[in-house]
Amino acid sequence: MESSASEILCDFSPRLRIYKDGRVQRFLGTEIVPPGTDPRTNVESKDVVYSQETAQIVRIYIPPNATGKLPLLVYFHGGGFCIESASSPTYHNYLNALVAETNIVAVSVDYRRAPEHPLPAAYDDSWDALKWVASHSDGNGPQEWLNRHADFNNVYIAGDSAGANIAHHMAVKMTKAKIDGFNFVGIVLAHPYFWGKEPVGDEIKDPAIRAKVETLWRLAYPTTSGSDDQWINPIDDPSFGSLGCNRLLVCVAGNDILKQRGLFYCEKLKQSGWGGEVELMEAPAEEHCFHLRNPSCENAAAKLKKVADFINQGKA
Known part of the structure; x- marks a missing residue:
């Protein structure tokens, strides 16, 4: 036995x-990789503990020869709330490329992962990280890179998959609990991890596949009410349209099981009375988070440029 x-x-x-x-x-x-100077882009990075209580870190990135104040991006990694980290080569390489392309300061957030640390641990950690980042807005925070180079009048948050889910909820929370000195401009959601009990659009209807998606969600959040929990299906949240910014970019992939949720999110946000600008980018015939697995492909390069353009269009 x-x-x-x-x-x-x-x-x-x-x-x-x-x-x-x-x-x-x-x-x-x-797998994890250390921070440092990236030989391909000359982007520099360092790890800093943002919570002594949970021992979680952020990885901060600055472009080569950084001078003056630059837009600030706070990034939340994906992985179904269960895998990956800010130190993985997947995210380290992506942030190096994005910072080089966009000429920004980026803060990549690590958070406790399920199932050892079930949700809402990742949401709580992400909020703590945002508050830690904001503690530099007066130029007197603990990290000189942020004091010297981060423009807190030009702040974006972003994430992919579960990280996009986190980014949405952090945006809503920033509306309810405003962070002083933190001018939140826009959000980038890549292949967001949203779901629901009933299919939307052309979403897959196979009960076995839908049950597996819900089981994974329950693994991450054992006390959830299910697939219509507002944490995974935020559409019915009374605060859904309270994003605290006026610009949003949603990226979807043609062969992603979550594609229809991203489209539905955009549609409902436009109907919510939010009033901001919604941009949508679709990569046909691509899979979920293809740009992280195959960053050199044509569609990944186009997506990187779109995100960079989206942020740079908002520069003062």
């Missing part, structure tokens, strides 16, 4: 596997 140490409770291969004894086996997003 198998011991509990080898009995599988949930199998979400190729992402992760959970065993009955509580052990978590991650297959993706486990």
Whole structure:
């Protein structure tokens, strides 16, 4: 008879596997790379602890030969709330490329991951990170790079997949609990991880696949009310349209199971009375977060340029 140490409770291969004894086996997003000067872009980065209580870090990026004040981007990584980190080569390489292309300061946020730290831990950590970043707005924060180079009158937040979900909720929270000295200009949501009990548009209707998506969500958030929980399906949240900024870019991929949710999000936001500017970019025939797995492909280059243009259009 198998011991509990080898009995599988949930199998979400190729992402992760959970065993009955509580052990978590991650297959993706486990590799880490140190910060430093990127030889391809000359972008510099460093890791800084933003919460002594949880020991979580942010990785700060500045472009080569940075001078003066530059737009500030706060980025939340994806991974279904369960895998990846701000230190993984996937995100480190992407942020290096984005900072070089856009000439901005970026802060990539690490947060505690499920299932060891179920939601709302990632939301709580992300909010703490935003407040830590904002503590530099008067030029007297603990990190000189942010004091010297971050333009707190020109702040964006962004994320992909679960990180895009976090970015939406952080935007709503910033509307309710304003952060002093933090002029929030826009959001970039790449392949956002939203869902719902009933299919929207041409979304997949196969009950088995939909059940698997909900099971993964419940793994991340065991106390959730289900697929219509406002954390995963924010459309019915009374604060849905309270984003606290006036510009939004949503990127979707043609072959992504989450594509229809991104389109639905844009449609409903336009109907919410928000009043801001919504931009949509679709990469036909591409998969979920293709730009991270294949950053040299033509569509990934186009997406990088679109995000850079979106941020640079907002420069004062």
